[in-house]
Every structure is written in structure tokens, then in C-alpha cells.
Amino acid sequence: MNSVAELxxxxxxxxxxxxxxxxxxxxxxxxxxxxxxEFAEGDEAADWVEFEKHACAWSGQYHRDECYDRKVLR
Incomplete structure (x- = not known):
């Protein structure tokens, strides 16, 4: 008999x-x-590991005016 994958x-x-x-x-x-x-059912420590992996991308400083003061937007 064939397996489901073969079918x-x-x-x-x-x-x-x-x-x-x-x-x-x-x-x-x-x-x-x-x-x-699986990720939703994971433990809280695994969630923090994933968060900390990308946390370095955020410097903590956000200046709204600088976002719109770029040559590409002029």
C-alpha cells in the first residue's frame, strides 16, 4: 500500500x-x-532569547523629525 506522501x-x-x-x-x-x-507554546526564556537577538538593532533613540528629513524624501 502507498504512503500518504507517495499518493x-x-x-x-x-x-x-x-x-x-x-x-x-x-x-x-x-x-x-x-x-x-510551537513558538507560542514555548517557555518564556526562549521568547527573551529571540527578543535579545534583535534588541541591538534599536538604539533607544527615536527622533520623528529626522525620519522625514532625508534627501530621498525631498
């Missing part, structure tokens, strides 16, 4: 390229949804 593979092989890309996108969505659920 899916057989079905996908008969699809046009555009629809195969949609299937691939859907698989990516399912994987990200699963990772998001």
Missing part, C-alpha cells in the same frame, strides 16, 4: 507548473503555522 506526490506530478507552485506555497504555510504554534 500526494503522484497527484502533484499530474498538475500544471502553476498549480504545483501553489501546492508548494501551501506546504510552506503549513510548516510555518506549525512552527508558530
Amino acid at each position: 500526494v506526490f503522484e497527484q502533484v506530478r499530474s498538475l500544471p507548473e502553476a498549480e504545483v507552485r501553489e501546492v508548494l506555497d501551501f506546504v510552506g504555510y503549513l510548516k510555518s503555522k506549525h512552527r508558530t504554534a
